[in-house]
Amino acid sequence: GAVVSQHPSRVICKSGTSVKIECRSLDFQATTMFWYRQFPKQSLMLMATSNEGSKATYEQGVEKDKFLINHASLTLSTLTVTSAHPEDSSFYICSAREGGGGQPQHFGDGTRLSIL
């Protein structure tokens, strides 16, 4: 149980392109979903927290107009990197949590984004 599916797994595209990443909870309803970014040999950095039907809460330093998050249903959240540039190249990982804050977060397989 507790499977989180993330697509695509890898994206390579030109600078200026917008990229959409999907995160789905397959066998549970995710009250809250989280988006992280991880640079090589660095720790996970929380970008934003999203609750179904509400606006996402962004961490300090994360541009909400650049990283658009939509959590339209209890099983789907999307992250759109708008007008991506090479410095946006990173490993983006979503996670989903069922129920209250004490429950574990389950992670998707991540999306490796490379902007040329």
Added chain:
Amino acid sequence: QKEVEQNSGPLSVPEGAIASLNCTYSDRGSQSFFWYRQYSGKSPELIMFIYSNGDKEDGRFTAQLNKASQYVSLLIRDSQPSDSATYLCAVNQAGTALIFGKGTTLSVSS
């Protein structure tokens, strides 16, 4: 600022030995404690979670929590080369996002 501290390692143990991974946290209000395993280039995978003081065992893994000392550990018995990975400690209060440590790299040699 809420922090989770881990020794980055690498922690090297021979196959069959016990690996001991440690983590301290700064927020006394933390209520839930998690251990994740992350292989290189992959996303984190939940290993164990613990909420109460004491030990919690699951197969070869034992999580230990001491809230008074703000300390949580993970013991891996009969370590295998496949256990070689980075282990992430994470804590949170109810309703908040997990705060992750930077992880400890474990290397199990055969």
